[in-house]
Amino acid sequence: MESSKKTVDVGGPGMSYVGFSDLPNLIHRKSVKKGFEFTLLVVGRDGTGKTTVVNSIFHTDIINEPPEHVDFSDCKVVLDPSTVELEERGVKVRLTVVHSHGYGDSLNNTSNPDPIIKYIDDQFDKYFNDESGINRRHILDTRVHCLLYFIEPYQRGLKPLDVKFLKAVGSKVNVIPLIAKSDTLTKQELAAKKDQLARDIEKYEIKVYQMPDGEDDDAEYKETFACIKKCMPFAVCGSNTPIEMKNHKVLARAYPWGILDVENGEWTDCKALRTMIISQMSDLQEVTHNVHYENYRSERLLKDKLGKRYGEASESRMDAIGEQQREQDRLLREKDAELKRMQEHMARLQQQLQQQTKLDAIPGRDSRV
Numbered sequence: 001m002e003s004s005k006k007t008v009d010v011g012g013p014g015m016s017y018v019g020f021s022d023l024p025n026l027i028h029r030k031s032v033k034k035g036f037e038f039t040l041l042v043v044g045r046d047g048t049g050k051t052t053v054v055n056s057i058f059h060t061d062i063i064n065e066p067p068e069h070v071d072f073s074d075c076k077v078v079l080d081p082s083t084v085e086l087e088e089r090g091v092k093v094r095l096t097v098v099h100s101h102g103y104g105d106s107l108n109n110t111s112n113p114d115p116i117i118k119y120i121d122d123q124f125d126k127y128f129n130d131e132s133g134i135n136r137r138h139i140l141d142t143r144v145h146c147l148l149y150f151i152e153p154y155q156r157g158l159k160p161l162d163v164k165f166l167k168a169v170g171s172k173v174n175v176i177p178l179i180a181k182s183d184t185l186t187k188q189e190l191a192a193k194k195d196q197l198a199r200d201i202e203k204y205e206i207k208v209y210q211m212p213d214g215e216d217d218d219a220e221y222k223e224t225f226a227c228i229k230k231c232m233p234f235a236v237c238g239s240n241t242p243i244e245m246k247n248h249k250v251l252a253r254a255y256p257w258g259i260l261d262v263e264n265g266e267w268t269d270c271k272a273l274r275t276m277i278i279s280q281m282s283d284l285q286e287v288t289h290n291v292h293y294e295n296y297r298s299e300r301l302l303k304d305k306l307g308k309r310y311g312e313a314s315e316s317r318m319d320a321i322g323e324q325q326r327e328q329d330r331l332l333r334e335k336d337a338e339l340k341r342m343q344e345h346m347a348r349l350q351q352q353l354q355q356q357t358k359l360d361a362i363p364g365r366d367s368r369v
């Protein structure tokens, strides 16, 4: 796992600013002291813009392409984590982005997403073991706090693989579904895609991350959060190319017919997505710990308990079987001995009979004497 320390202006030059240091004060103070450990898992078919969008959201090259150490030869999903330390006005975030490669690429996709699910479970396992270990104060939290799921802009609704995967991970991790490459759709198409996605999420009963109501937040935050909620499900567009627009540089995509600032809220929800991830980092962590990890923990404890009980049960069953076997052996031995006794008795009788016959054959001997 690579790790590098970068100080990043998350708001970006000239852009209206939402960063870690804008978090509500209470959370802010907590995070200054502790620092955040945050893990983002990025899933979607190759080429949907995962790398570009994540890098443009955080204004830094967190994910480098192509990863030289990854072997793509056998159509399996490969997970590639990279870590950066972001620091902004004294607030630190150790951000790990786990980029998936090869999702949905194999001929038989039924087991294709398994490595992703295994990765999520492995991190819970690791945390569970660390928590029960000696050094529980300094656990490195590698649990996945948020999963960004990229959906191709051209597809009509969720495909069976999307549904299968999202249903499987919805109870393990905070899922945020994203319509990729929003710049390739017209406004009407985009609205229709969002509607369709929202309907599919309801139809297939997929669990996605719900932002808290924010009842305790001040009016400004409430308004921002209400705007973010209106944008959901998000449609995103990425660029790693800074272009000069109205005297300041923005990350934008240049087309023959014009330039699109990827943070332009009319066309993309990148800014809303970034604001949500950053402002809800603490909530995403809490939901991960209190809901998803708790589910995992109670399931695991139950499994361990059942496993132990099964072990004990099978032990006493083995004892009972052993007892039965010993009883059968004893009966067999008794029967053998009885048989042997009867055979010896028969042999003796036969011998007596033979002797008697010989005596009777002697002339002048009265058999009645």
Ligand SMILES: Nc1nc2c(ncn2[C@@H]2O[C@H](COP(=O)(O)OP(=O)(O)O)[C@@H](O)[C@H]2O)c(=O)[nH]1
Pocket (backbone or CB within 6 Å): 044, 045, 046, 047, 048, 049, 050, 051, 052, 053, 065, 180, 181, 182, 183, 184, 236, 237, 238, 239
């Ligand atoms: N039109 C459009 N192209 C994009 C967007 N994001 C990335 N791309 C392009 O799509 C291709 C794949 O992008 P990449 O980020 O490597 O996708 P990944 O395989 O999912 O990580 C590259 O040629 C990008 O320039 C976007 O939002 N809109």
Ligand SMILES: [Mg+2]
Pocket (backbone or CB within 6 Å): 050, 051, 052, 065, 099
């Ligand atoms: Mg990529």
